Amino acid sequence: MVKLAKPATAGCVGGVSARISRRFSTFCRPREAYPIENFIVIYDLSSGTVARIEDNEAIPVPKAAGNYLPKYVGPARTDLKPISITQPEGASFKVTGNHVRWADWSFRVGFTPREGLVLHQLRFRDKDTERPVINRASLAEMVVPYGDPAPVRAKKNAFDSGEYNIGNMANSLTVGCDCTGEIKYFDGITTDSHGNPLTIENAICMHEEDDSILWKHFDFREGTAETRRSRKLVIAFIATVANYEYAFYWHLFLDGSIEFLVKATGILSTAAQHPNEKTPYGQALNNDGLYGPIHQHIFNVRMDFEVDGPLNAVYEVDTEIPADNPTYTAFRAVDRLLETEQAAIRKADSSKHRFWKIANRGSKNLVNEPVAYRLIPTNAITLAADDKAHVSQRAQFARNNLWVTAYDRAERFPAGEFPNQSTGSDGLHVWTQADRNIVDQDLVVWYTFGMHHVVRLEDWPVMPRQNIGFMLEPHGFFDQNPTLNLPATIEATTDPGQCCNGHQS
Numbered sequence: 071m072v073k074l075a076k077p078a079t080a081g082c083v084g085g086v087s088a089r090i091s092r093r094f095s096t097f098c099r100p101r102e103a104y105p106i107e108n109f110i111v112i113y114d115l116s117s118g119t120v121a122r123i124e125d126n127e128a129i130p131v132p133k134a135a136g137n138y139l140p141k142y143v144g145p146a147r148t149d150l151k152p153i154s155i156t157q158p159e160g161a162s163f164k165v166t167g168n169h170v171r172w173a174d175w176s177f178r179v180g181f182t183p184r185e186g187l188v189l190h191q192l193r194f195r196d197k198d199t200e201r202p203v204i205n206r207a208s209l210a211e212m213v214v215p216y217g218d219p220a221p222v223r224a225k226k227n228a229f230d231s232g233e234y235n236i237g238n239m240a241n242s243l244t245v246g247c248d249c250t251g252e253i254k255y256f257d258g259i260t261t262d263s264h265g266n267p268l269t270i271e272n273a274i275c276m277h278e279e280d281d282s283i284l285w286k287h288f289d290f291r292e293g294t295a296e297t298r299r300s301r302k303l304v305i306a307f308i309a310t311v312a313n314y315e316y317a318f319y320w321h322l323f324l325d326g327s328i329e330f331l332v333k334a335t336g337i338l339s340t341a342a343q344h345p346n347e348k349t350p351y352g353q354a355l356n357n358d359g360l361y362g363p364i365h366q367h368i369f370n371v372r373m374d375f376e377v378d379g380p381l382n383a384v385y386e387v388d389t390e391i392p393a394d395n396p397t398y399t400a401f402r403a404v405d406r407l408l409e410t411e412q413a414a415i416r417k418a419d420s421s422k423h424r425f426w427k428i429a430n431r432g433s434k435n436l437v438n439e440p441v442a443y444r445l446i447p448t449n450a451i452t453l454a455a456d457d458k459a460h461v462s463q464r465a466q467f468a469r470n471n472l473w474v475t476a477y478d479r480a481e482r483f484p485a486g487e488f489p490n491q492s493t494g495s496d497g498l499h500v501w502t503q504a505d506r507n508i509v510d511q512d513l514v515v516w517y518t519f520g521m522h523h524v525v526r527l528e529d530w531p532v533m534p535r536q537n538i539g540f541m542l543e544p545h546g547f548f549d550q551n552p553t554l555n556l557p558a559t560i561e562a563t564t565d566p567g568q569c570c571n572g573h574q575s
């Protein structure tokens with residue numbers, strides 16, 4: 071047995087990378103440009119000893135450095151002029167403890183070790199009524215399976231939330247780069263792996279952003295032009311999970327829309343092949359043998375909806391061509407009520423222009439229809455691996471895009487309470503076997519989405535941000551556009567504002 075006193079800080083060949091796991095792939099310091107292919111360390115976390123070393127076919131460590139730090143890449147360009155974001159009268163939100171009020175929105179900010187940022191009691195003020203939309207919303211799980219069957223990757227499928235506690239990997243954010251404008255920070259109050267209190271200072275940032283036009287019309291008959299600008303409230307945290315950065319954003323808009331957006335960046339988890347060889351399971355990144363294996367980043371967001379109250383129902387809305395179609399031009403949106411948990415295990419279908427509607431059938435709008443929010447299933451990927459794969463059993467939530475469950479406070483994480491070393495015996499696929507009624511019930515909506523990462527050369531040596539997310543939009547929740555009361559210009563009393571938010575030249 072080999073004793074590793076400090077596995078996270080060991081050096082080159084024979085050492086262990088910084089990833090805390092039972093099964094370690096190995097890299098030479100300082101970075102992912104130097105994978106030691108086929109050298110695997112099985113580490114016993116209980117005894118703190120190396121249980122076994124798998125030393126397969128030797129492949130030379132690639133030599134090219136893959137540097138991205140300024141001292142290596144040469145002088146920065148100088149042709150870009152500054153963009154300054156100023157809010158001379160401060161931000162428009164009001165914060166009381168963890169409670170936030172901004173425009174018509176109000177909510178509470180929470181933080182947990184496993185989920186990171188949590189939004190609670192999200193409500194929209196409609197005239198004089200505080201209307202609930204979502205009781206609790208968070209990233210509930212994520213998994214990153216690799217499609218390369220080489221020994222190092224065949225078992226590589228990190229559950230970055232459930233196994234690694236992505237909340238505890240949140241960065242302390244700083245002004246200027248991570249967030250801009252007038253910023254309110256919240257600390258992440260959490261616990262470490264031993265249960266001790268842990269405060270991550272400035273883990274969450276909140277600020278407003280200009281968001282282009284919200285609505286516009288030039289009436290050529292009247293000769294009038296009206297434009298209103300959109301803005302959004304951004305509530306975000308950024309986690310570094312070993313090689314990758316995940317920046318998680320909730321965006322709230324003036325018209326009642328909500329966006330959840332993940333911005334993925336950081337460094338690829340790399341592999342090595344013989345120089346000038348090409349594997350079908352990844353993209354060669356140089357001619358030294360370095361490649362980026364194909365993989366997926368699959369997220370699941372848990373949303374305890376309460377659209378106008380706790381009793382909600384979910385409809386699937388497909389666009390169909392009717393049988394009676396003499397002009398061949400007809401198509402129409404058709405609602406189908408999802409009555410039980412089994413019926414609500416669904417995949418996105420762009421050929422049917424599918425979306426889902428979370429409705430309150432006891433609360434009717436202007437035209438006597440249930441008020442609702444709709445979930446637009448963008449980035450709707452599912453597991454690419456075979457159903458028989460180990461990861462497919464453990465991450466069954468990722469085999470479908472939509473799940474709806476009757477609320478149970480014990481059902482918090484879609485891959486189960488304890489995904490470490492799980493065999494797939496807990497989670498959404500088990501709970502939904504009960505096939506509970508979900509019509510006019512207190513229900514939870516779970517949406518699976520992600521990034522199917524076919525690696526490209528441009529992802530190296532550091533990956534340009536990729537946006538992955540989805541929208542929730544009011545769908546007959548209001549009786550008309552709720553933003554008619556927006557002023558045409560928002561004048562600063564200390565610094566006269568400019569029409570269209572800018573100077574013309």
Ligand SMILES: [Cu+2]
Nearest residue numbers: 365366367523
């Ligand atoms: Cu990736």
